[in-house]
Amino acid sequence: MEPEHDVQALSDADVHVYEAVAGGAGEHGSVGLDALVHSTGLPAEEVRESLERLIGQRYVRPTDQGFGLGQHTFGVWR
Template sequence: MTEGHDVQALSDVDIHVYEAVAAQTVESGSALIEGLVRASGLTEEEVRESLTTLIEYGYVVPHGEGYGLGPHTFEVEY
């Protein structure tokens, strides 16, 4: 994880994927890659690249077979 969480360092795609993770986590406790692709309208490759960035920054964490939210300092409306 990189030092400091700078939400401004995230791309629009990263924020879009983060919002999809947040929505699915609230609904089911975990976000699966297939659901993130459907919810975001992005390709699986784009979602996976974004997840790599989000995990690096600590915003998203692996959770079982899916993904969950890591510690964060901002709110997301969805």
């Protein structure tokens, strides 16, 4: 069963971590956990938990060097 993608269900921390992944992955293809902790200013455990949620919904994917953007689409509801 496909995970449900609801960007509105993401917490502020999840959005912050996603944006940090997008910024780091855009420059280097992926970004490591330490860089995400540094760039978000969040505790490492909170970043790890957020990454688990984001990976579960395929917004983020694990890579050999850390984390990159996953394949997903954001829909607009009318």
